[in-house]
Amino acid sequence: MNFMTRQELFEQIKKKQSFLCVGLDTDIKKIPKHLLHLDDPVFEFNKQIIEATSPYAVSFKPNIAFYEAMGPKGWLSLQKTLEIIPEHCFSIADAKRGDIGNTSKLYARAFFDKEASGMSFDSITVAPYMGVDSVSPFLEFDNKWVILLALTSNGGSADFQQIQIGEEKLYEKVLKKSAEWGNADRLMYVVGATKAEALKEIRKIIPDHFLLVPGVGAQGGSLEEVAKNGMNSMCGLLVNSSRGIIYASDKEDFAEVAAQEARKLQSQMADLLSQYL
């Protein structure tokens, strides 16, 4: 089975001059109408998006909720989508899973064990609230990555993640504690682009880990700030854009327009790589 190492991911970033992740938040209610007569409109939409944007992206991130919302046929669309994500792109199951060990093991089977579930992503996003034994079953899977929620892009991150505990915030405790569970070769973190000012402090705690950064675009985060505060010597960033790319047009030209949006971001990323790397 293929394992995309940190070094290989970095090679792709340098080669493509991009650290873009395209988020496949594919909602049957939002895709262009002309696709709806097809057998599997969601897969067809994803296929055209992936083909059009993969020259500019190093990663694709299906948001599992959108497939799950369609029942069993959504999971078939997801399986087929994963099959056509190119080998040189890092695949992320954005699933935010996490449960007691016995159950997390089954979630790992769902997203990593192709024989059991039909799917084998490179990585999965995991929620930290239940602690070490909810995360370790994912880390125990060989050659796979865990991407742990740290500081998310939404307003609700203030409710618990940003609670002050003595000298530090809860998400800083999450970073410190979980960094004992997996090193930068197997573990990444989610840090929202809307929290770019926090990235400097975060980099003091985890200088080497890759960060998956959502929240540029529709949610209003700044790519420039993210790169300035978050980039490390292996780039260390995967910046996600979903709606800003995939729904840039709802007409027949949607894939072409998505490619233009992806290229715009890639071009900004190339500048930032030359500036901060």
Add this chain to the structure above:
Amino acid sequence: MNFMTRQELFEQIKKKQSFLCVGLDTDIKKIPKHLLHLDDPVFEFNKQIIEATSPYAVSFKPNIAFYEAMGPKGWLSLQKTLEIIPEHCFSIADAKRGDIGNTSKLYARAFFDKEASGMSFDSITVAPYMGVDSVSPFLEFDNKWVILLALTSNGGSADFQQIQIGEEKLYEKVLKKSAEWGNADRLMYVVGATKAEALKEIRKIIPDHFLLVPGVGAQGGSLEEVAKNGMNSMCGLLVNSSRGIIYASDKEDFAEVAAQEARKLQSQMADLLSQYL
């Protein structure tokens, strides 16, 4: 659409003299071998378990990981299972979901909107780490329940949930904050049976909310302690047992033996109801 209110749930508890939830952690690798030749062994197993145990249980809780691990056909088994959970039993999608609002809305669609996904559970378990806007899309669904993780039954609950913040612990902050989001008629909490000593303090914070209590049986929690410290005037408890019931026998008599185990728990629960209610 049917809505099981708190009062109706309490009526069922009184009628059956039980506050038992049977956890359907149905693993294709663990079910009796004689079922494996059938078209849908997981569904057949669940069907026999539900029929045999529903006289003694007020709730059934499919653990979503176990279905997800089988890919699309697992979701079909799950759909069919939900269809045969009796109307008078409270159905729980134990999914531990939670994401930014835009995405949680889709998870709610997955488990509550039958037209979209084929399934409409009474309730879903949700993880609190991402805060209010990750939980509210579930609460915005009419006539459905949210069951929020507070203090879980696993060892890893010590990592973050039990962190001391000034006078209180993180899970207490979660209880207080989230009790502003939904009242006891729409919101429940997960509190592990292995943490029964904490239930007294928890009841001071949320006297009225129902608690979903896993961890009796395989995980070692005490039913007696849970009832003593956690019961309120409407019972306020759903105690889950999964492996202790559904895997009590791996032979052809599995459903019969599961019924015996469920009846044993129901009988203890009847005693506890007469003692503490």
